[in-house]
Amino acid sequence: MNTEEAPIPTEMELEILNVLWHEGPCTVREVQAILNKTKNTGYTTVLKMLQIMTQKRLVTRDESNHAHVYVAGCSKQNTQKRLVDNLLVKAFGGSPVQLASTLFCSEKLTKTEFEILRNEILTLQKEENENVDSKAY
Numbered sequence: 001m002n003t004e005e006a007p008i009p010t011e012m013e014l015e016i017l018n019v020l021w022h023e024g025p026c027t028v029r030e031v032q033a034i035l036n037k038t039k040n041t042g043y044t045t046v047l048k049m050l051q052i053m054t055q056k057r058l059v060t061r062d063e064s065n066h067a068h069v070y071v072a073g074c075s076k077q078n079t080q081k082r083l084v085d086n087l088l089v090k091a092f093g094g095s096p097v098q099l100a101s102t103l104f105c106s107e108k109l110t111k112t113e114f115e116i117l118r119n120e121i122l123t124l125q126k127e128e129n130e131n132v133d134s135k136a137y
Helices: 011-023 028-036 043-055 076-092 096-105 111-136
Strands: 059-062 069-072
Touching: 011 028, 011 043, 011 059, 011 069, 011 076, 028 043, 043 059, 043 069, 076 096, 096 111
Parallel strands: none
Antiparallel strands: 059 069
């Protein structure tokens, strides 16, 4: 699927996609059972959501068996990237610096997570410096 054509999933669609990414192919009943662990969700609600998501091409449906089996039609990584890109534009005026600053000031960011991000930044910086050095020759 072309990620430019892919819609940004709604909150409920994202919950269903998370089930499919984590569990793999599932029936409506299996998705509903997993969602019910955290939030009371009716079978017909999940069915309707999966039908809508099929139309949007967020999921695909295998109709070869009696019970239809649904599979995520988009990767978790691409979906996360689209969500962050959308948030970046809508909430931070397109500024990655403002987004990162907000993230770093968040009380939810642990010291371990901060160190992981710090190392990611240092790695990117090193790669960028190596690219600049290699172009200089």
